[in-house]
Amino acid sequence: MAYKDYYNVLGVTRGASDADIKSAYRKLAKTYHPDKNQGDGKAADRFKEIGEAYAVLSDPEKRKLYDQFGHTGQVPPGYGDAGNFQGGDFAGFDPSQFSDFFQGLFGMGGRRGGGFQGGAGGFPGGGQQVNLDDLLGGIGGTQGRRFVQNVEGELQVTLQEAFAGSDEVINVDGKRLALRVPAGTRDGSRLRLAGQAPGGGDVLLTIRVLEDARFDLEGDDLVTTVDVPAPVAALGGPVTVPTLGGNVTLTVPPSSSGGRRMRLRGQGWPRRDGTRGDLYARLNLTVPRDLSDEERELYGKLRDLRS
Template sequence: MAYKDYYDVLGVTRSASEGDIKSAYRKLAKQYHPDKNPGDDKAAGRFKEIGEAYAVLSDAEKRKLYDQYGHAGQVPPGAWSGAGPAGGGFSSADFGGVDASQFSDFFQGLFGQQGRGGFRGGGGQVNLDDLMSGMGGGRRFVQNVEGELQVTLQEAFSGSEEVIQVEGKRLTVRIPAGTRDGARLRLAGQGPGGGDVLLTIRVLEDGKFDLEGNDLTTSVDVPVDVAALGGSVRVPTMKGDVTLNIPQGTSGGRRMRLKGQGWPGKSGAGDLYVKLNLVLPTQLSAEEKQLYEQLRSLRQA
């Protein structure tokens, strides 16, 4: 499978700072967000590709591995770190008398760091039974395996179903609504030899919303006439667009609160804070220019 360079995906240089990477991601995520490109499979694919690149380059350890080994430094789907036979670790007997520490280094080099990688983004499948039998083990291992599963902010908010492959077996993973980044899911008995599959959920940053605690923050453009005279604008929420009434004389940078439109929590949903960006016209018709000049004259009188 051909992989695109993650730096090229985000349009940054290999020496880009953490801030440069985050800025590039936010810009591209806004441009290709599914809400702005409904029904566009190409844009949806690009959005996921951008998320995968950011998930690696925004993590110092993952970026170091990527810089050193490229995509080989990222664990592909099905390539797992494990807890050993029956969860108890490997002994030299398990490998025909060879020192197990050598295989520890081998697995780390082959699979990457513990649990690094993810399911989105493709990659080959590694059959642990074949691998072990090729080493002379010749028996089935009970193996607990770990991996990361990337979901969008919307999928984490609303809940979703994701399909992964473990040892060539397709598994459906149900993501509960309101799932947080770092949440752990356990698929009992679905790993090699009847072991468990342990998933860490990674919620991709969204170009439209920021999450802090149970509160979400977004921004919306407000035309100067609406800010001056009052009116309404449409505001995106995780449940769809709503109408926000703008008071007369509203200034740019003001934050308004939409109660209960934030992230779900045990004691109820948080709030959505909307930052108002005042938008001035860049081009004026002759009539509009005349009206602005009249307004200026009135203010100077």
């Protein structure tokens, strides 16, 4: 499986702080977001790759494993210097022999390009993750090999998909499985596909919601930044506000200052009782970069009046 340098993907150093990683992700995600690159397959792939990198580097435990094993190509603890599993009936076991098996069991599938792609138990490889311990925990012994009942993995969805709900397809042991991610799904939520794992066990999915550069989720509320031209902030007027349900128009009151938060009721995250939180539009005052002669004259008169 091809190795991905997630630090290089985000354009940060290995010693980057959490804030640096988040800042780099938000900048890149905003650039390559599908809404801004409709029909651009390369941008969509880049957006997915950025999300995969951030999902690993933003999680302290995953980043620790990645830093320990990912960039060196080493295998996790429990394997010998030559890649041999230590203990039991697995002496001499080479995990690389199972690469084709894992790729077939959790191979390419689904519109995201790979239900459960490799990368299990801290191995580099990207994509969705499979718990290697769960897979190997029931294999071995003198009476032959068997699979454990349940298989665990992760499924990444965008904030938009988690908000509205989405239909997904994953590939498990060569079988395509359809599932529905409910509207309002939170990061870390678990979905169970009963009886769909090899051996009749369950497939247990942990949902990972990718951050969206346009929005911050605070409890049941969403926060977004809206650019407001200085004259509109001073005199009041309409501005367009993005929401996860589509754009809406907000009337900015006169004498609004930068950083002010305005609430749009019921435009936030879906709740279980059918209601929704609110969306807060954070005003960001802007001035034109290139002024026309008339604008320059008017701004000059305003400056003189205020001096």
